[in-house]
Amino acid sequence: MDETDLPRVLQRLWGIEGPARPGPKPAFHLSDIGRAAIKLADTGGLAAVSMSKVAAELGFTTMSLYRYVDAKDDLYVVMLDYAFGEPPAPDPEQGWRERITAWAEAFRDGLRKHPWILQIPLTEPPLSPHQLAWMESALQAFDGTPLTPQDRLSSMILVNIYVRGTVQLTSNQLAGGDEAKAADRLYNQRLRMLATPDRFPTIAAGVNQPDAVEDLDVDFDAGGFHDGLDTVLDGIQARIDRKS
Amino acid sequence: MDETDLPRVLQRLWGIEGPARPGPKPAFHLSDIGRAAIKLADTGGLAAVSMSKVAAELGFTTMSLYRYVDAKDDLYVVMLDYAFGEPPAPDPEQGWRERITAWAEAFRDGLRKHPWILQIPLTEPPLSPHQLAWMESALQAFDGTPLTPQDRLSSMILVNIYVRGTVQLTSNQLAGGDEAKAADRLYNQRLRMLATPDRFPTIAAGVNQPDAVEDLDVDFDAGGFHDGLDTVLDGIQARIDRKS
DNA sequence: CGCACACTGTGTGCGCCGTACACAGACCAT
DNA sequence: ATGGTCTGTGTACGGCGCACACAGTGTGCG
Numbered sequence: 001m002d003e004t005d006l007p008r009v010l011q012r013l014w015g016i017e018g019p020a021r022p023g024p025k026p027a028f029h030l031s032d033i034g035r036a037a038i039k040l041a042d043t044g045g046l047a048a049v050s051m052s053k054v055a056a057e058l059g060f061t062t063m064s065l066y067r068y069v070d071a072k073d074d075l076y077v078v079m080l081d082y083a084f085g086e087p088p089a090p091d092p093e094q095g096w097r098e099r100i101t102a103w104a105e106a107f108r109d110g111l112r113k114h115p116w117i118l119q120i121p122l123t124e125p126p127l128s129p130h131q132l133a134w135m136e137s138a139l140q141a142f143d144g145t146p147l148t149p150q151d152r153l154s155s156m157i158l159v160n161i162y163v164r165g166t167v168q169l170t171s172n173q174l175a176g177g178d179e180a181k182a183a184d185r186l187y188n189q190r191l192r193m194l195a196t197p198d199r200f201p202t203i204a205a206g207v208n209q210p211d212a213v214e215d216l217d218v219d220f221d222a223g224g225f226h227d228g229l230d231t232v233l234d235g236i237q238a239r240i241d242r243k244s
Numbered sequence: 245m246d247e248t249d250l251p252r253v254l255q256r257l258w259g260i261e262g263p264a265r266p267g268p269k270p271a272f273h274l275s276d277i278g279r280a281a282i283k284l285a286d287t288g289g290l291a292a293v294s295m296s297k298v299a300a301e302l303g304f305t306t307m308s309l310y311r312y313v314d315a316k317d318d319l320y321v322v323m324l325d326y327a328f329g330e331p332p333a334p335d336p337e338q339g340w341r342e343r344i345t346a347w348a349e350a351f352r353d354g355l356r357k358h359p360w361i362l363q364i365p366l367t368e369p370p371l372s373p374h375q376l377a378w379m380e381s382a383l384q385a386f387d388g389t390p391l392t393p394q395d396r397l398s399s400m401i402l403v404n405i406y407v408r409g410t411v412q413l414t415s416n417q418l419a420g421g422d423e424a425k426a427a428d429r430l431y432n433q434r435l436r437m438l439a440t441p442d443r444f445p446t447i448a449a450g451v452n453q454p455d456a457v458e459d460l461d462v463d464f465d466a467g468g469f470h471d472g473l474d475t476v477l478d479g480i481q482a483r484i485d486r487k488s
Numbered sequence: 489c490g491c492a493c494a495c496t497g498t499g500t501g502c503g504c505c506g507t508a509c510a511c512a513g514a515c516c517a518t
Numbered sequence: 519a520t521g522g523t524c525t526g527t528g529t530a531c532g533g534c535g536c537a538c539a540c541a542g543t544g545t546g547c548g
Contacts, residue, residue, distance in 0.1 A: 006434065014438065119365050121363050122412065125413075125431050127431075127434055127435070127438065132435075132438065132439055132444055132447060133443075133444070135444075135447060136439075136443075136444045136445075136446055136447050139446040139447060139450065140446050143446070149449065149450035149453060150450075152446075152450065153450060154468070154471065154472060154475075155475075157409075157410075157413065157472070158406070158472055158475060158476070160409075161405060161406060161408075161409030161410065161413075162402070162405060162406075162409075164405075164409065165401075165404075165405030165406075165408065165409060166401075166405065168366065169369075169401065169405075187369050187371075190250065190371055191371070191376075194258065194371065194376065195376055195380075199377075199380075200376055200377075200379075200380045201380075202380055202383040202384050202387070202396075203376065203379060203380050203383060205393065206383065206393035206394075206396065206397060209393060224398070227398065228398060228401070228402055230479075231398075231399075231402060231476075231479035231480060231482070231483055232402070232475075232476060232479050233479070234478065234479040234482040234483070235474075235475035235476050235477070235478040235479030235480075235482075236475060236479075237482075238475070238478040238479075238481075238482070239475055239478070
């Protein structure tokens, strides 16, 4: 029940600080670490984030970071919290479907902007300030529906999972346009070669059909994201209908 | 178009081997590497899988692995392929919904058995033999529906994403029963502490309501998995209804 | 007012990682 | 038989996360 049972990083992220203490004042702040690490990850991927690189970015030594962060995993927590920033405010004049769609788009945009987020192994449920803010924002989208709090939570998780999954599938080749199209063509070509009709009849039928030129993945970048999202939302709609 | 444009690991996984060549015979096989690595990962997580550990498990030197695998990432490909094994055969007497449900359960069980799978950063679309077999199995579940091949692919991806997401959320605390319940209680307790009603009214309302004892995550272990899956399938059902 | 001491950032060093590269021996095509 | 290629091995390098000892700093207490 005491707030001290929180991990130290979370305490610091929430601004829960003990009273003034003896010793020199800290030379920088957790947010500096977060900013530096995010900058590195945005340009070089998560692999480019190391304690020494972050420290060098700040102009300090590697070990100095450990005064702010207990371990590398804590650094990830900090990065996640600062990378998301503030969620969009739900528009009370819209329906739940438009609201959660807007939330999903904002979430997707955030993940596209910081693709390394999906490489971070998620070990704990979200508890940092901005993560809770996004959670709150998603839950508010279901205001006015007959869904129970538990239902709203499940629905939010469903949309969350959907966005994470689709972005992960499409962000493999992060460059848009031509490069993605080429990768897609290569994949279909390889599928056509490997998925022989005897062992993989359905795949072969899908990939060899003459009407659609190319399949898979890339479509999620265009309208595919909304198509899939609509499918998920249709499922939630069915749950709503059942309640009322 | 030539099969040689495949990555070497995939060639080997598919059994595409060149003709007999001079030089000593290989002392072991890709499958040995896969088995050893999976054994290590099952007991110690993905972090316990290193080139040297896998080599030691086989009784060879670290560098010998590089005769079979070009880099660490290739090792992951091998592990994935052998970890999944053969997918369940779709029962032709069942409807699409039961078939895809059975597939999702089998997939979930596989992920639960090898939790490290979700820690592997997926960099390429699936092309290994067993992965294609699972893909084929899922697509066959939609036989008899009016869905186009593209629709079936999207639907499969949707279910795939759902299973991956839910298992990832629940496998944080892998031990079942008491431990998971304790972690859930702790999480709710922390939420209650941090999600103040002024800034997080909806979260607070959900977590403070008196009727349900605890929320989140754990429910996915029990019936929650099927609830969420049914929601997704309801969405696919809506798509089917629209087609016919 | 001064001082004890908790706390700051620093330096050194350890063990582990992935893997590049040179090498000696094993084996098949000729 | 033998040439050439592939095998597994040994050594080495740079980078990683982090434990630990250290000197300097600044506050609260006597």
